[in-house]
Amino acid sequence: MSHNQPTSSGKPPKNKKLSIYNAVMAILLVPLMGATITLGVLSGVRLNQARDLTAQTKQIAAQTKATQTTNWCSSVRADNRADMGEIYNEYRTATDERRQAIDAECPNKVAIANLVSTYTAEDVFKFDQTCSLNDNKTAAHCTGSIEVLADKKPALSVYPSVSVTLVFTVTYDTAATQVGHTEPNAYTFTVPREGKADFEFDTAYDEKWGSYYKLYPDAFYPDE
Structure with a gap:
């Protein structure tokens, strides 16, 4: 088994x-x-x-x-x-x-x-002007011309025009040490690319402000 x-x-x-x-x-x-x-x-x-x-x-x-x-x-x-x-x-x-x-x-x-x-405006422009009083001595009539100085023309001629603002100051003395009144924006106009322009405008006047005046370009800005 x-x-x-x-x-x-x-x-x-x-x-x-x-x-x-x-x-x-x-x-x-x-x-x-x-x-x-x-x-x-x-x-x-x-x-x-x-x-x-x-x-x-x-x-x-x-x-x-x-x-x-x-x-x-x-x-x-x-x-x-x-x-x-x-x-x-x-x-x-x-x-x-x-x-x-x-x-x-x-x-x-x-x-x-x-x-x-x-530059100031006086550095840039040659400026000629004259002002006369009206009959009642309440306004001054100003005329003149402005021209870009030769050495500044290259810099400004690239713009179509330049805006110029004139200041009108009335004083009590010829040295302009005693100011009776100032109009900071008496007149604004443009000088074309050519660099010459004439201007003519009226501005307020009061005898109490003084007997002497000064008109000059205070500001300029190239127009774009």
């Missing part, structure tokens, strides 16, 4: 304790992997946010610079003639980057600011 011997598959028997350990580790690894993935995603989000903030900061800075440039160009106008020295000094003392931006946007404004802040 023969007996069959149990056969062996060649595989070692499973270790139940090891299997339990593997299962536990697998369970622990799942949230750990999830946490790792979450941290990775959050890092990526934060990096993108940082990039976005950097881009926004650069955009805001660029917009601010562009606005400053436009504002400077807009400030160079006839009604700001009295402040042109300060306006041009702002340009002159600006950074190279800002000056280059202004030069690119409004080179004509830079030239005007330089011209108006550097």
Whole structure:
């Protein structure tokens, strides 16, 4: 009578304790992997946010610079003639980057600011005039001519015309040390590109202001 011997598959028997350990580790690894993935995603989000903030900061800075440039160009106008020295000094003392931006946007404004802040009307024009009182001595009738000086013609001839404002002052003495009245905007007219112009106008007068007068160009501004 023969007996069959149990056969062996060649595989070692499973270790139940090891299997339990593997299962536990697998369970622990799942949230750990999830946490790792979450941290990775959050890092990526934060990096993108940082990039976005950097881009926004650069955009805001660029917009601010562009606005400053436009504002400077807009400030160079006839009604700001009295402040042109300060306006041009702002340009002159600006950074190279800002000056280059202004030069690119409004080179004509830079030239005007330089011209108006550097010279007075008396530096630019040759001026002849005469005034006489009317019969009842309530007004002065003034006539004259104005001409751009030769050395200033190249700078002014690039503009179609130049506006000039005359000041009429009445004084008690010939030295004009005792002023009785001043009309700061007695008359404004334009000098064409050719550089010569005549003028004629009337302005108020009162004997109590004095017996002497002075008429002179006080301000000018190139017309664009």
